[in-house]
Amino acid sequence: xxxxxxxxxxxxxxxxxxxxxxxxxxxxxxxxxxxxxxxxxxxxxxxxxxxxxxxxxxxxxxxxxxxxxxxxxxxxxxxxxxxxxxxxxxxxxxxxxxxxxxxxxxxxxxxxxxxxxxxxxxxxxxxxxxxxxxxxxxxxxxxxxxxxxxxxxxxxxxxxxxxxxxxxxxxxxxxxxxxxxxxxxxxxxxxxxxxxxxxxxxxxxxxxxxxxxxxxxxxxxxxxxxxxxxxxxxxxxxxxxxxxxxxxxxxxxxxxxxxxxxxxxxxxxxxxxxxxxxxxxxxxxxxxxxxxxxxxxxxxxxxxxxxxxxxxxxxxxxxxxxxxxxxxxxxxxxxxxxxxxxxxxxxxxxxxxxxxxxxxxxxxxxxxxxxxxxxxxxxxxxxxxxxxxx
Amino acid sequence: xxxxxxxxxxxxxxxxxxxxxxxxxxxxxxxxxxxxxxxxxxxxxxxxxxxxxxxxxxxxxxxxxxxxxxxxxxxxxxxxxxxxxxxxxxxxxxxxxxxxxxxxxxxxxxxxxxxxxxxxxxxxxxxxxxxxxxxxxxxxxxxxxxxxxxxxxxxxxxxxxxxxxxxxxxxxxxxxxxxxxxxxxxxxxxxxxxxxxxxxxxxxxxxxxxxxxxxxxxxxxxxxxxxxxxxxxxxxxxxxxxxxxxxxxxxxxxxxxxxxxxxxxxxxxxxxxxxxxxxxxxxxxxxxxxxxxxxxxxxxxxxxxxxxxxxxxxxxxxxxxxxxxxxxxxxxxxxxxxxxxxxxxxxxxxxxxxxxxxxxxxxxxxxxxxxxxxxxxxxxxxxxxxxxxxxxxxxxxxxxxxxxxxxxxxxxxxxxxxxx
Numbered sequence: 062x063x064x065x066x067x068x069x070x071x072x073x074x075x076x077x078x079x080x081x082x083x084x085x086x087x088x089x090x091x092x093x094x095x096x097x098x099x100x101x102x103x104x105x106x107x108x109x110x111x112x113x114x115x116x117x118x119x120x121x122x123x124x125x126x127x128x129x130x131x132x133x134x135x136x137x138x139x140x141x142x143x144x145x146x147x148x149x150x151x152x153x154x155x156x157x158x159x160x161x162x163x164x165x166x167x168x169x170x171x172x173x174x175x176x177x178x179x180x181x182x183x184x185x186x187x188x189x190x191x192x193x194x195x196x197x198x199x200x201x202x203x204x205x206x207x208x209x210x211x212x213x214x215x216x217x218x219x220x221x222x223x224x225x226x227x228x229x230x231x232x233x234x235x236x237x238x239x240x241x242x243x244x245x246x247x248x249x250x251x252x253x254x255x256x257x258x259x260x261x262x263x264x265x266x267x268x269x270x271x272x273x274x275x276x277x278x279x280x281x282x283x284x285x286x287x288x289x290x291x292x293x294x295x296x297x298x299x300x301x302x303x304x305x306x307x308x309x310x311x312x313x314x315x316x317x318x319x320x321x322x323x324x325x326x327x328x329x330x331x332x333x334x335x336x337x338x339x340x341x342x343x344x345x346x347x348x349x350x351x352x353x354x355x356x357x358x359x360x361x362x363x364x365x366x367x368x369x370x371x372x373x374x375x376x377x378x379x380x381x382x383x384x385x386x387x388x389x390x391x392x393x394x395x396x397x398x399x400x401x402x403x404x405x406x407x408x409x410x411x412x413x414x415x416x417x418x419x420x421x422x423x424x425x426x427x428x429x430x431x432x433x434x435x436x437x438x439x440x441x442x443x444x445x446x447x448x449x450x451x
Numbered sequence: 452x453x454x455x456x457x458x459x460x461x462x463x464x465x466x467x468x469x470x471x472x473x474x475x476x477x478x479x480x481x482x483x484x485x486x487x488x489x490x491x492x493x494x495x496x497x498x499x500x501x502x503x504x505x506x507x508x509x510x511x512x513x514x515x516x517x518x519x520x521x522x523x524x525x526x527x528x529x530x531x532x533x534x535x536x537x538x539x540x541x542x543x544x545x546x547x548x549x550x551x552x553x554x555x556x557x558x559x560x561x562x563x564x565x566x567x568x569x570x571x572x573x574x575x576x577x578x579x580x581x582x583x584x585x586x587x588x589x590x591x592x593x594x595x596x597x598x599x600x601x602x603x604x605x606x607x608x609x610x611x612x613x614x615x616x617x618x619x620x621x622x623x624x625x626x627x628x629x630x631x632x633x634x635x636x637x638x639x640x641x642x643x644x645x646x647x648x649x650x651x652x653x654x655x656x657x658x659x660x661x662x663x664x665x666x667x668x669x670x671x672x673x674x675x676x677x678x679x680x681x682x683x684x685x686x687x688x689x690x691x692x693x694x695x696x697x698x699x700x701x702x703x704x705x706x707x708x709x710x711x712x713x714x715x716x717x718x719x720x721x722x723x724x725x726x727x728x729x730x731x732x733x734x735x736x737x738x739x740x741x742x743x744x745x746x747x748x749x750x751x752x753x754x755x756x757x758x759x760x761x762x763x764x765x766x767x768x769x770x771x772x773x774x775x776x777x778x779x780x781x782x783x784x785x786x787x788x789x790x791x792x793x794x795x796x797x798x799x800x801x802x803x804x805x806x807x808x809x810x811x812x813x814x815x816x817x818x819x820x821x822x823x824x825x826x827x828x829x830x831x832x833x834x835x836x837x838x839x840x841x842x843x844x845x846x847x848x849x850x851x852x853x854x855x856x857x858x859x860x861x862x863x864x865x866x867x868x869x870x871x
């Protein structure tokens with residue numbers, strides 16, 4: 062019974078998500094697509110940073126790899142930019158695989174560095190990606206980018222054609238509506254896999270490595286392999302997220318995969334609560350949707366100035382809110398949105414539920430932000446002060 | 452028991468969804484039979500019985516905020532006047548403005564919300580942003596203007612390029628250097644350009660023309676983040692260039708002109724349209740610019756004495772008495788005139804739908820802008836630029852908008868340059 066109750070919110074959320082395309086307009090569908098693509102990437106990053114404690118600013122690099130791998134493999138042979146003409150479903154898988162392989166290639170470096178040094182090393186990847194994207198013109202289309210073929214399975218295309226007209230309950234289902242369901246499936250799959258990884262032997266081993274490499278090694282965990290595993294899994298997630306982004310845009314260019322994207326991913330998981338799958342999803346939705354929604358509806362908010370008139374406009378307000386949200390979470394919400402939700406649940410039901418359920422808050426040993434900079438050799442040092450300075 | 456209920460529920464759900472599903476388009480036979488406006492004009496998105504809505508996706512909080520704001524003001528003023536004079540097709544024109552802040556993701560989402568509400572996009576500002584929106588607009592058959600002058604836009608049927616391309620500007624620049632400024636064969640010309648659709652297009656034109664005229668190009672690639680061009684200036688001096696073509700932004704022009712003057716390299720600098728801003732003349736680089744800076748633009752500079760430009764000036768000065776002056780003013784007027792002409796054409800053809808506007812724009816073969824452009828414009832060929840003639844001007848603190856017009860120019864290599 063408690064099992065059913067626990068799953069009810071998720072089931073309800075899925076049901077609502079299934080029905081949404083019938084009522085949403087193009088703007089909200091497009092926003093939802095971008096948000097869902099970001100959710101996949103954020104889940105991958107929270108596994109890496111939150112669970113395995115490896116700070117990465119290179120998520121944009123792997124997302125770019127995935128996006129271009131998809132675009133290349135699905136692209137038509139003999140088009141302006143090279144393509145392999147593979148079926149799109151294979152392209153989507155390939156996007157994850159290519160990024161995972163790149164993650165594996167990078168793991169000798171990521172295994173030797175930790176904390177801020179790993180962060181800096183991964184920044185290098187972002188610049189490498191930009192250089193490659195601009196200069197490998199035959200593959201990437203150079204600075205102007207390349208078009209992305211729409212997703213399709215035999216007999217059904219996730220675009221406006223084939224079938225040219227499709228309606229459900231009297232609402233015409235165009236490319237955006239159809240993609241919505243594809244993205245929803247991928248997001249659910251990503252969340253389910255992420256939860257399993259987190260709760261499995263692998264996940265516990267990763268958390269152990271994060272908390273103390275020496276202790277993990279003493280328990281028989283192969284530390285280097287565990288770190289490599291985390292990097293590979295997270296890269297594969299980023300690759301798939303990149304492919305979804307490519308599908309949501311319909312055209313990709315190097316500008317989309319800059320350092321800002323990496324930082325956005327990091328902000329998503331910090332806001333959501335490091336190590337929490339649901340938190341990463343919520344953080345991703347917040348970070349992606351806030352600026353889009355505020356600009357779209359700025360004209361309807363009475364205290365906002367019209368764009369360009371010099372006052373506080375929607376775009377500026379979005380940036381201020383974004384910063385304020387990060388500061389507020391770091392100061393007041395330990396464990397991010399997920400931590401807050403967990404505490405709220407605790408307060409409502411005084412006798413703690415069975416331990417097999419959701420971990421109500423991140424494990425006490427893992428103070429969220431300090432997890433990104435694991436210093437296992439000082440277990441006695443209060444983590445609080447470190448958190449506020451990092 | 453519980454399981455049976457669940458299965459039944461799931462089955463019922465599936466059946467309901469399938470029953471609601473249809474692949475027959477109820478509008479298919481009618482050919483979009485909606486609308487039914489007066490005077491037998493077919494209408495579609497963004498057109499009602501008394502208003503026509505056009506959209507602007509522009510950058511009011513990003514790097515191009517200053518120039519974009521001028522264009523928004525001027526476009527608004529233009530349509531206010533059109534509405535006072537009776538509107539287009541008996542309807543008032545309304546401008547919907549959204550700010551994408553130079554962010555492609557925001558541009559795409561804002562496009563999605565705007566597309567069903569407008570009949571045409573007056574402007575999508577910015578290279579990466581317009582590159583993201585152009586294919587979507589093409590798929591929707593929606594007119595798109597004001598996206599800059601990059602040659603890549605010429606592959607889109609729905610895009611109306613507001614003048615000639617950067618490549619042809621630069622080809623004209625080379626021709627001008629040879630024919631008017633007396634560069635001799637074998638001379639070297641430096642090209643400092645932004646990587647990307649703007650700068651690379653400019654370089655392509657310069658290289659082609661240099662090949663035709665027997666000059667040698669010394670390319671120097673920069674990014675918009677490079678604002679100190681000392682290294683590039685030194686390299687150009689070492690290479691011994693006799694002129695420089697600049698495909699960049701005002702910040703880069705100020706640095707380049709300043710450093711070249713400090714090094715004692717007294718050579719002409721010719722810039723593409725977006726290179727110049729009048730406020731540059733108040734910087735320390737001002738004197739150097741007045742001495743050496745030329746610009747090739749397909750849009751008329753602010754100070755040109757032609758009726759079209761004069762009208763634009765008057766309109767702008769009434770709308771924004773304290774506003775910045777610049778080539779954005781005639782440009783915004785010209786873009787609004789181009790779209791108005793397309794709207795009028797669509798109205799006359801009785802098809803005031805987004806597709807009708809694109810079709811009418813492609814019928815435009817001899818559009819006279821009274822001096823806003825150097826020649827009449829011809830949009831009938833998708834892959835051909837509507838004109839190949841440019842205005843050549845030079846920096847002058849005495850002229851309004853900082854540019855004094857020297858005349859129009861169309862060189863032989865600009866004529867023979869093939870786009871794409």
